[in-house]
Amino acid sequence: MIPTQIETNGGCIDKLIKRLEKQIGQKEANKLKETAIEIVQNCVKIYSENFGNGDVGENSTGLVSQPYKGQDPIPNGTTGLIYGRVQSGKTNTTIATLALAHENNFCCFIILTSDNTWLGKQTANRFNNQVQGGPVFFDWEAWKKDPDSFAETKIVPYIKDTGVVLVSTKNGHHLDNLLKVLKAAKVRGVPTLIFDDEADNASLNTNESKQAKKGKDAIDDSKIFETIGKIRQEVANHIYIQITATPQSLLLQSLPHFCKPKFCAALPEPGDSYMGGELFFADKSKYCCIVDSGEINQLKKQKGAINPGNKWIIPDGLRLALCCFFLGSIYKMLSSGKEDEKYSFLAHVCYKQDIHSVLEKVISQFVINLDQAIREKSSDTENKQARKWLEQAYDELKKTADNLPPITELIDELKIQLRHAIPKIINANNPEKEPNYNPGMNILIGGNRLGRGVTINGLMVTYYGRDAKQKVMDTVHQHARMYGYRPQLKDVTRLFLPEHILDAFRSIHEADEGMRQAIGDDIHNIQLQPVWIGGNLKATHSNVLDPSVINVLVPGSLIYPQNPAYKKEEIEHNFKEIEALLINYQDNNLYVEVDIDLIIKIISYTKSYYIPSEKWEDKRIIKGLTDMKSKGMIKGRLNVRRGERNKNQGLDMPRKEPFKWMFGFGSGNWYIEAQKKYPDVPTLIICYQKGEKITGWDSHPIYLPMLVLPKQKFVLMFNYDEDE
Numbered sequence: 267m268i269p270t271q272i273e274t275n276g277g278c279i280d281k282l283i284k285r286l287e288k289q290i291g292q293k294e295a296n297k298l299k300e301t302a303i304e305i306v307q308n309c310v311k312i313y314s315e316n317f318g319n320g321d322v323g324e325n326s327t328g329l330v331s332q333p334y335k336g337q338d339p340i341p342n343g344t345t346g347l348i349y350g351r352v353q354s355g356k357t358n359t360t361i362a363t364l365a366l367a368h369e370n371n372f373c374c375f376i377i378l379t380s381d382n383t384w385l386g387k388q389t390a391n392r393f394n395n396q397v398q399g400g401p402v403f404f405d406w407e408a409w410k411k412d413p414d415s416f417a418e419t420k421i422v423p424y425i426k427d428t429g430v431v432l433v434s435t436k437n438g439h440h441l442d443n444l445l446k447v448l449k450a451a452k453v454r455g456v457p458t459l460i461f462d463d464e465a466d467n468a469s470l471n472t473n474e475s476k477q478a479k480k481g482k483d484a485i486d487d488s489k490i491f492e493t494i495g496k497i498r499q500e501v502a503n504h505i506y507i508q509i510t511a512t513p514q515s516l517l518l519q520s521l522p523h524f525c526k527p528k529f530c531a532a533l534p535e536p537g538d539s540y541m542g543g544e545l546f547f548a549d550k551s552k553y554c555c556i557v558d559s560g561e562i563n564q565l566k567k568q569k570g571a572i573n574p575g576n577k578w579i580i581p582d583g584l585r586l587a588l589c590c591f592f593l594g595s596i597y598k599m600l601s602s603g604k605e606d607e608k609y610s611f612l613a614h615v616c617y618k619q620d621i622h623s624v625l626e627k628v629i630s631q632f633v634i635n636l637d638q639a640i641r642e643k644s645s646d647t648e649n650k651q652a653r654k655w656l657e658q659a660y661d662e663l664k665k666t667a668d669n670l671p672p673i674t675e676l677i678d679e680l681k682i683q684l685r686h687a688i689p690k691i692i693n694a695n696n697p698e699k700e701p702n703y704n705p706g707m708n709i710l711i712g713g714n715r716l717g718r719g720v721t722i723n724g725l726m727v728t729y730y731g732r733d734a735k736q737k738v739m740d741t742v743h744q745h746a747r748m749y750g751y752r753p754q755l756k757d758v759t760r761l762f763l764p765e766h767i768l769d770a771f772r773s774i775h776e777a778d779e780g781m782r783q784a785i786g787d788d789i790h791n792i793q794l795q796p797v798w799i800g801g802n803l804k805a806t807h808s809n810v811l812d813p814s815v816i817n818v819l820v821p822g823s824l825i826y827p828q829n830p831a832y833k834k835e836e837i838e839h840n841f842k843e844i845e846a847l848l849i850n851y852q853d854n855n856l857y858v859e860v861d862i863d864l865i866i867k868i869i870s871y872t873k874s875y876y877i878p879s880e881k882w883e884d885k886r887i888i889k890g891l892t893d894m895k896s897k898g899m900i901k902g903r904l905n906v907r908r909g910e911r912n913k914n915q916g917l918d919m920p921r922k923e924p925f926k927w928m929f930g931f932g933s934g935n936w937y938i939e940a941q942k943k944y945p946d947v948p949t950l951i952i953c954y955q956k957g958e959k960i961t962g963w964d965s966h967p968i969y970l971p972m973l974v975l976p977k978q979k980f981v982l983m984f985n986y987d988e989d990e
Contacts, residue, residue, distance in 0.1 A: 270310050270311065270314045270319055270322070270323035270324070270326075271323060271324040272303070272306055272307050272310050272323050272324055272366075272370050273323075273324050273366075273369040273370050274303055274366070274369075275369070276366075276368075276369035277399045277400075278365045278366075278368050278369060278397065278398070278399050278400035279299070279302070279362070279365040279366045279368075279369055281398045281399050282361065282362060282365045282396060282397060282398070283295050283296070283298075283299050283362075285396060285398075286298060286358070286362075286396075290358075290537070293537075294537045297535075297537065298355075298358055298359060298362045299362060299366075301359055301362070301363075301532055301534045302359070302362035302363045302365070302366045303366065304531075304532050305348065305359075305363045305366075305507070305531045305532045306363060306366045306367050306370055308346065308529060308531045308532070308789075308790075309322075309346065309367065309372075309459065309505045309507070309531065310322050310323040310370060312343065312344060312346065312505055312528075312529060313344075313457065313503075313505050315343070316334075316341050316343055316344055316503075317330070317331075317332055317334060317341075317457075317503045318331060318332045321371070321457045321503070322367075322370050322371050322372055322457045323370050323371070324370070326370065326371040327371065328371035328372075328373050328426065328429075328456060328457065329426070329455065329456060329457075330454065330455050330456060330457060330503045332503075333454070333502065333503065334502035334503050338524075339495070339499050339524075340495065340498045340499055340502075340524040341502060341503075341504075342522070342524070342528070343528045343529075344504060344505050344506055344528070345506045345508065345524060345525065345526065345527050345528050346505060346506070346507050346508065346527055346528070346529050346530065346531040347465075347507070347508050347509075347510075347513055347516065347527035347529070347530050347531060347792070348360075348507055348508070348509045348510075348530075348531050348532050348534065349510070349511070349513055349530060349532075349533050349782065349785065350509065350510070350511050350534055351511050351534075351536055351540070351542055351749065352511045352512075352542070352743060352744065352746045352749045353721060353746070353747070353749040353750035353751075354511070354534070354536040354540055354542070354749070354750070354751075355536065355537075355751065356463075356509055356511070356534070357389060357392055357463075359532075359534050360377075360393075360461050360463070360509060361392065361393055361396050361397060363461075363507075364377075364393070364397065364400075364401075364431065364459070364461070365397050365400055367459050368397075368400045368401055368429055371457065372429070372457050372458065372459040373401075373425060373426060373429040373430070373456035373457060373458075374425060374429065374430060374432070374453050374456050374457070374458040374459070374501065375401060375429070375430070375431040375432070375458070375459050375460075375461070376431075376432050376434070376444070376458065376459075376460040376461070376497070376501070377389065377390075377393065377431065377432070377433045377434070377460075377461045377463065378434060378435075378436055378441075378460070378461065378462045378463060378465075378469070378494070379433065379434070379435050379436065379463050379464075380435065380436065380463065380464055380467065380468070381435045381436045381437045381468055381490075382435065383435065385435075385720070386405070386406070386433065386434075386435040387405070389433065389463065390403065390405040390433040393431060393433065397431075400428065400429070401424070401428050401429035401430050401431045402420075402424045402428055402429070402430050402431070403430075403431045403433065404416075404420060404421075404430065404431070404432055404433070405432075405433040405434070406433065406434045406435060406437075406440040406443065406444065408420070409443055409444070409446075409447050410439075410440070410443055413443045413444075413446035413447045413450065414446065414447075414450045416447060417446070417447045417448075417449075417450035417451035418450065418451070421447060421450075421451035421453070422451050422452075425451060425453060425456055426455075426456060429456075432444060432447065432448075436467075436468040436469060436490050436494075437490075438489045438490060438493060441490065441493040441494065441497065442493060444497065445493060445496055445497055445500060448497065448500045448501060449500060453500070453501055454500060454501055454502060454503070457503055457504070458501040458503065458504035458505075459504065459505050459507065460497075460498070460501070460504055460505070460506045460507065461507050461509060462494070462506065462507065462508050462509060463509050464509070464510055465508030465509060465510050465513075465516060465525075466508075466510045466512055466513060466514070466515045466516050466740060466806070467510075468490050469490060469491060469494055469508075469525065470488075470491060470515055470516075470519070470525055470810040471487050471488050471491040471492075471525075471810060472488040472491070472809050472810055473485050473486065473487060473488050473809070474809065474810050474811055474812055475808055475809045475810070475811060475812065475813060476809070477812075478812040478813060478814050491525075495524065498524070506524075507531055508525075508527055511743065511744070512739070512740035512741075512743050512744055512806075513527070514739055514740045514797045514799075514805040514806040515740060515805070515806035515807070515810050515811065517792070517795055517796075517797050517985070518797055518805060518806065518811055518816060518983065518985050519811070519985065520812055520815050520985055520987055521793055521985060521987045522987070526793070526985075527792060528792075528793060529789065529790050529791070529792065530785055530789035530790070530792050531789075532789070533782055533785060533786050533789065536751075537751065539751050539753035539756075540749075540750070540751055541748070541749060541750060541751070541752065541756060541759065542749050542775075543746070543749070543771070543772075543774075543775030543778070543779075544775075545756075546748060546761050546771070547768070547771055547772040547775045547776075552665045552666050553666065553759055553760060553761060554760070554761045554763075554768065555583070555586070555587070555662065555760055555761070555762045555763075556583075556762075556763070556764065556765050556768065557581070557582070557583025557584070557586075557587075557729075557731075557762050557763060557764055558581070558582065558583060558764070559764040559765065559766060561581030561582065561583050561584065561731075561764075562615055562616075562731035562733065562764065564579065564581050565581060565584070565615065565621070565624060565625060565628065565731075566615075566616065566621055566624070568624050568627075568628065578624075578627050578628040578631045578632075579628070580628050580629070580631075580632045583729070583762055584613075584628070584629075584729055584762070585632065585655060586655070586658060586659055586662065586762070587611070587727050587729045587760065587762040588611065588629065588632065588633075588709075588727075589636075589655050589656050589658065589659030590659040590662055590663055590727055590758070590760050591609075591611040591707070591709075591726055591727040591760075592636075592656075592659070592680055592684060592687070592707065593656060593659050593660055593663060593670075593673075593676050593680070593758075594609070594663055594667075594726050594727065594755075594758030594760075595609040595683070595706065595707045595726065596676045596679045596680050596683060597663075597667065597670055597671065597676060597758060598726075598754070598755065598758065599679065599683070599706065600671065600675075600676075600679060601669070602754070605705060606705045607705065607706075607724065608703045608704070608705060608706070608708060608723045608724040609706065609707055609708065609724045609726050609755070610701075610703070610708045610709075610710055610722050610723055610724045610725045610726060611707070611708070611709045611710065611726065611727045611728075611729070612710050612712075612722055612725055612727070612728045612729070612747055612748075613625055613629070613709070613710070613711045613712075613729045614712065614728070614729070614730050614731070614732055614745065614747070615729070615730070615731035615732055616731070616732060617732070619691075622691045622711050622712060623691065625689075625711050626689045626691050626711055629689045629709060629711070630688070630689055633684060633685075633687050633688075633689070633709075635648070635652075636652050636655075636684065637681075637684045637685050639651070639652035639653075640652055640653070640656070640677055640680060640681055640684070641681050653677075656673065656676075656677060656680075657673060660673045660676070662760070663757075663758055666756075666757045666758070667757040667758050668757070683706055683707065684707075686704065686706055686707065687706075687707040687708075687709055688709070689709040689710075689711055690702070690708070690709065690710055690711065691711045691712060692710055692711065692712035701722070701723070703723050703724075708723075708724070710722065720747065721747075721750065722747050724752070724755065725747060725748065725750065725752065725755075725759075726752075726755050726758055726759055726760070727758075727759070727760045727761075727762070728747060728748040728760070728761045728762065728763075729762045729763075730745070730748075730761065730762070730763040730767065731763060731764065731767065732745060732767075733764070733766075733767055736804055737770050737802070737803050737804070738803070738804045738805075738806060738807060739774050739777070739799060739800070739803045739804065739805050739806065740805070740806045740807075741806075741807070742770060742771065742774060742803075743774050743778065746771070748761050770800075770803065772800075773800030773803065773979065774800055774803065776800060776979065776980075777798040777799060777800040777979075777980050778798070780798045780893070780896075780897045780980060781795070781796075781797065781798040781893075783896045783897060784796075784798075784892070784893040784896045784897070786896075787892070787896055794885055794886055794889045794984070795889070795893075796819070796886070796889060796890055796893060796982040796983060796984045797982070797983045797984075798893075798980045798981075798982060798983075799980060799981040799982075799983055800979055800980055800981075805983055814878070815985055815986050815987055816983065816984070816985060816986070817879070817880075817881050817983070817984055817986050818881070818981055818982070818983050818984070819881060819890055819975055819981065819982040819983075819984070820975070820981060821975055821976060821977045821978050821979075821980070821981060822941060822945065822974075822975060822976070822977040823974075823975050824929075824930060824937045824941075824972060824973070824974050824975075825881045825882050825887070825972075825973050825975065826882055826927070826930040826931065826970070826971060826972040826973065827872070827874030827875075827880075827882040827884075827970075827971070828874075828877060828880045828882065828924035828925055828927065829874055829875045829876075829877050829880075829924045830872070830873070830874045830875075830968070830970055831873040831874055831875065832921060832957065832963050832964050832966075832968055833964050834964045834965065834966040836873060837873060837966060837968055838966060840871040840872070840873065841871075841966070841967065841968065841969065843871045844868060844871045844872070844952075844969045847864070847867065847868055847871075848868070848906050848952065848969075851904060851906040852906070852908070852914065853906075854905075854906070854907050854908060854909075854910040854914070855910075856905065857903040857904070857905045857939070857940060857943065857944060857949060858903065858904050858905070859901055859902075859903060860901070860902060860903070860904045861900060861901060861902075862891060862894065862895050862899060862900055862901060862902045862947075862948065863895070864904065865891060865902045865904065865948060865950045865973075866888055866891050866892065866895075868904075868950060868952060868969075868971070869884070869887060869888055869891070869950070869971055869973075870884075870888060871969075872884070872969060872970070872971050876986065877924055878986070880924070880925075882973075883984075883986060886984045886986070887973065890982045890984075891948060893982065894948065894976070894978070899947060899948070899976065899978075901947055902947045902948040902949060902950065903940065903944045903947060903948075903949040903950070904949075904950050904952070905936065905940065905949065905950070905951045905952070906952050906954070907932050907936065907951060907952070907953045907954065908954045909954065909956075912956075915956070916954050916955055916956035916957070916967055917931070917932060917953055917954060917955045917956065918955075918956060918958075918961060919931050919932065919953070919955055919961070920961040920962050921961060921962030921963050922962075930951070930953070930970075930972040931953040931955065931970040931972060932951070932953045932972070936951050936972075937949075937951060937972060937974050940974040941974055941977075944974075945976065945977040946976050946977065946978070947976050948973060948974065948975060948976050949973070949974040950971060950972070950973055950974075951971075951972040951973075951974065952969050952970070952971055952972075953969070953970045953971075953972065954967065954968075954969055955967060955968050955969075955970060
């Protein structure tokens with residue numbers, strides 16, 4: 267099939283890029299357009315492969331010419347992934363993609379957002395305000411009263427003309443109404459593009475694990491998952507794009523699952539001014555400050571305490587974090603000259619609302635005491651102590667801020683501003699569903715409501731202490747509110763957290779980088795992509811996974827196929843290929859350094875049959891080694907065992923049934939030696955067996971692989987399917 271060409275210009279996309287140039291600069295706007303071109307090219311390609319040419323792309327009709335009539339309820343292969351970064355401007359990427367897809371005759375656009383009315387409205391407004399001269403925009407409020415009438419009067423007139431954009435939160439009632447609109451307007455007649463923002467949140471089947479144990483007949487699919495599935499069936503000729511910075515739960519869905527991405531639409535790289543994990547989690551980062559691990563508990567212990575005179579105790583790390591924020595804010599107020607600028611301090615230590623209340627009291631009392639002290643309304647001792655605390659913060663900021671004015675100048679202005687720094691709790695009990703910022707300093711305290719998808723305006727200092735016993739990678743990563751574009755605040759930006767939580771964040775960042783690099787090698791084929799997991803972490807919440815099809819390659823372990831192919835007709839051709847590769851490796855006791863490519867090539871010529879619950883599956887082992895190579899591990903060790911006692915004429919190991927092998931296909935000492943001597947690289951021990959009939963083989967010699975995994979930082983978690 268000849269690849270369908272796409273339009274890269276047009277009124278809608280050109281107007282958008284001009285607007286964005288004014289907002290984020292020409293370089294960043296052009297970079298966004300390049301990403302949009304990549305995504306739309308991939309979407310048009312996948313659409314054409316599934317539904318035929320001519321509907322979308324250059325010189326297309328914008329009409330469905332071949333309605334989907336396949337056996338699967340949802341067309342297989344139509345799910346793609348935009349693997350962005352936390353706080354990296356994924357919404358702008360989606361907006362640019364929509365504008366360009368409009369030029370290529372996708373006519374219906376569905377945008378699914380978080381089940382948070384404030385965030386949903388924010389997203390809908392951003393799309394509507396940015397995209398001009400293109401499709402008509404509507405959100406869930408427009409059709410909630412009468413979906414059928416709305417479809418007839420608003421959608422039908424525009425759907426084959428300008429096209430329409432329908433924005434809905436992932437709320438069961440809103441999605442039900444959206445489904446009614448799509449049916450009434452007969453939207454299935456035009457090509458559709460669905461954007462699922464934060465697709466790993468709410469869109470997955472939260473009953474997946476229960477169904478794996480008790481059966482789908484006993485337990486229904488979760489509501490949101492079910493309704494999104496019905497929407498996809500209704501607009502069958504569609505491409506479904508998942509957007510997230512944390513795709514672990516998506517990649518671990520079973521291969522036939524319609525929520526598992528089949529291709530990567532893009533790995534958009536953020537702009538030069540983006541502050542991400544490489545800034546905060548590099549070794550000896552100047553932007554990261556360690557606090558004592560006990561001070562989070564010190565805060566929590568004040569819960570319910572009786573405090574005569576409101577003598578709340580503030581831990582040292584929190585005090586330094588606040589003082590850095592106060593001085594940094596004053597510095598920026600004086601240097602920017604903008605009276606209405608907003609600067610924020612975020613305290614995120616726990617999801618519990620009573621802890622939020624304690625934190626508010628502790629910080630409020632400290633602000634009052636510090637304000638009185640610097641205005642010399644307290645004792646001389648308290649005044650001197652306050653000055654000392656601010657001097658410590660000043661010294662901390664000087665590590666990265668070269669142009670700080672004298673501390674006396676900052677304190678003089680702080681005397682005026684500090685009393686306005688009133689902490690605000692943002693949680694479910696707060697009637698304000700979003701942060702209500704004041705000009706100047708804002709201190710925000712919260713938990714889940716300040717989590718996924720929320721951008722904190724002017725975030726300068728983050729005090730993070732949320733410490734779950736079992737850390738879940740995608741959840742913790744989404745807490746990285748400190749990421750984002752704030753170049754004007756970079757020199758006074760700080761992250762305060764305990765060292766063990768820093769280690770978890772660093773491990774997550776490194777695993778994320780490794781997975782991105784590996785996916786980037788072949789973005790069109792990510793079905794077998796393993797999920798990289800750092801340290802003692804879980805990849806994602808287990809309720810959205812089928813545990814029976816998940817397996818893990820544990821660092822430092824020995825793995826080998828439980829059910830190797832051995833029939834002569836199955837192995838004789840590849841046996842000759844392996845013989846040629848190994849002709850020069852005749853010493854049984856040598857572990858020779860070789861390129862990892864050679865190890866991959868040798869394994870590719872072996873053959874085995876996967877059985878449930880085993881770790882070895884040929885394609886996945888090769889993919890895991892390829893991923894290690896992409897991370898810079900280009901060398902490994904090769905040990906060829908031909909039977910020293912038999913004068914290299916072959917080993918006499920009898921063939922066994924699956925899971926009856928004790929140490930693989932030879933002595934346990936062989937892999938123990940590899941583990942001890944070469945722990946940091948993969949070692950392939952390839953065992954040459956005589957393959958005699960009397961020992962259960964098929965009268966043909968055979969090479970059997972045993973792989974000792976390196977003791978790297980990362981676990982590789984794969985999805986395995988029985989019916990592949």
